[in-house]
Amino acid sequence: xxxxxxxxxxxxxxxxxxxxxxxxxxxxxxxxxxxxxxxxxxxxxxxxxxxxxxxxxxxxxxxxxxxxxxxxxxxxxxxxxxxxxxxxxxxxxxxxxxxxxxxxxxxxxxxxxx
Amino acid sequence: xxxxxxxxxxxxxxxxxxxxxxxxxxxxxxxxxxxxxxxxxxxxxxxxxxxxxxxxxxxxxxxxxxxxxxxxxxxxxxxxxxxxxxxxxxxxxxxxxxxxxxxxxxxxxxxxxxxxxxxxxxxxxxxxxxxxxxxxxxxxxxxxxxxxxxxxxxxxxxxxxxxxxxxxxxxxxxxxxxxxxxxxxxxxxxxxxxxxxxxxxxxxxxxxxxxxxxxxxxxxxxxxxxxxxxxxxxxxxxxxxxxxxxxxxxxxxxxxxxxxxxxxxxxxxxxxxxxxxxxxxxxxxxxxxxxxxxxxxxxxxxxxxxxxxxxxxxxxxxxxxxxxxxxxxxxxxxxxxxxxxxxxxxxxxxxxxxxxxxxxxxxxxxxxxxxxxxxxxxxxxxxxxxxxxxxx
Numbered sequence: 093x094x095x096x097x098x099x100x101x102x103x104x105x106x107x108x109x110x111x112x113x114x115x116x117x118x119x120x121x122x123x124x125x126x127x128x129x130x131x132x133x134x135x136x137x138x139x140x141x142x143x144x145x146x147x148x149x150x151x152x153x154x155x156x157x158x159x160x161x162x163x164x165x166x167x168x169x170x171x172x173x174x175x176x177x178x179x180x181x182x183x184x185x186x187x188x189x190x191x192x193x194x195x196x197x198x199x200x201x202x203x204x205x206x
Numbered sequence: 207x208x209x210x211x212x213x214x215x216x217x218x219x220x221x222x223x224x225x226x227x228x229x230x231x232x233x234x235x236x237x238x239x240x241x242x243x244x245x246x247x248x249x250x251x252x253x254x255x256x257x258x259x260x261x262x263x264x265x266x267x268x269x270x271x272x273x274x275x276x277x278x279x280x281x282x283x284x285x286x287x288x289x290x291x292x293x294x295x296x297x298x299x300x301x302x303x304x305x306x307x308x309x310x311x312x313x314x315x316x317x318x319x320x321x322x323x324x325x326x327x328x329x330x331x332x333x334x335x336x337x338x339x340x341x342x343x344x345x346x347x348x349x350x351x352x353x354x355x356x357x358x359x360x361x362x363x364x365x366x367x368x369x370x371x372x373x374x375x376x377x378x379x380x381x382x383x384x385x386x387x388x389x390x391x392x393x394x395x396x397x398x399x400x401x402x403x404x405x406x407x408x409x410x411x412x413x414x415x416x417x418x419x420x421x422x423x424x425x426x427x428x429x430x431x432x433x434x435x436x437x438x439x440x441x442x443x444x445x446x447x448x449x450x451x452x453x454x455x456x457x458x459x460x461x462x463x464x465x466x467x468x469x470x471x472x473x474x475x476x477x478x479x480x481x482x483x484x485x486x487x488x489x490x491x492x493x494x495x496x497x498x499x500x501x502x503x504x505x506x507x508x509x510x511x512x513x514x515x516x517x518x519x520x521x522x523x524x525x526x527x528x529x530x531x532x533x534x535x536x537x538x539x540x541x542x543x544x545x546x547x548x549x550x551x552x553x554x555x556x557x558x559x560x561x562x563x564x565x566x567x568x569x570x571x572x573x574x575x576x577x578x579x580x581x582x583x584x585x586x587x588x589x590x591x592x593x594x595x596x597x598x
Contacts, residue, residue, distance in 0.1 A: 094353050179355075180355035181354045184353075204351070
């Protein structure tokens, strides 16, 4: 078995426009996902919007540069994640397909477990 | 043999190494002990034993990282055809896994299923060997790190995954059928590899209508290949080809496969493309071609595969069924398609209909656009001749 990080990317502008009903439906979707995949799920959560992100980099002269915003500005921002255990990539993809993704998609990354 | 070894090794690099070891051992021992009755089976057994030895030697951490697949018990000489076919089928699905880039899928398929060397694969795709080696290494690393499985997909995934495999083989064929660059129109090496792979798939998945469709498509298109280039090396269009020179055996085999592929409703992408090729193959001449049937087939195809290139072919068929004016209207609807803006065949088709309508100035402009867009020397020459005919 291996672990995979499932990164949920989505267009936040569409997300914030969403009415409460659609929000509720999405939460419902995540609850259902968790129920159906309880055996594989090792963790996961939703993130606050990327407008709340802060990036830290070494500034090259011994100090740090702290900047407002996510590490990479993209239309589709990281909005949440799950950690799952799966036998192989196909199994991980099959789990990823069940995550609600109305405004984006899922990136499946193997965890190296060093 | 490689496929059978990968199943044990669970790692393509290790499997390749073991296969080479097996050959080396054959060279050392066969001259003394004589060639075994089943040399292939002998080599496979040796390679697989090497793989098992290697795996035993690896430390625990390595095994966690690399030992992706269950090491099977040593089952001796593998003479069972079914088992070998199963291995090959697994390997195809690994090589053509959608998690790999399409370039990597083709490269791995040629390298591991057709047994080409990295430098041969590089030459086929006109890239430096180091580029191809890096591409293959990266793909193999991903297979290990992400655990791309080495098995035939489950039945609910199968249609999608077969399509990915067929797409690779089809792309290999189209790249060979009309080489995107270079001095020759047809690259026989690529065409033949695609035919070998399509036949392999057919024997592995005899009940798949999509596989039947792809094999039919390749056979029917390849049957005409001899007549596509005139003796002086210039391009001969379908309308000018000597149909008596078409390969009758390939056509007969292709037609029977098309009938089989079309039995599933609704027909798939490859079945429809093969049906289109079949209409041409059965037509006694260009003028006696059933263009209305072709328009209908292209309409079905564009519905399940809304690609601008299919839409272009549909427009051309309309022009041939209903006359150049109708064809031009259909083509002009496509000029706003961003994917077609730099597609040489759109400009060439417009040029042809315009010249038939005697709108020569516009036809000349269109030919000039088409010439600027093609990198294939044979096609370039053909378009230049057409342009010269209008100008004079």
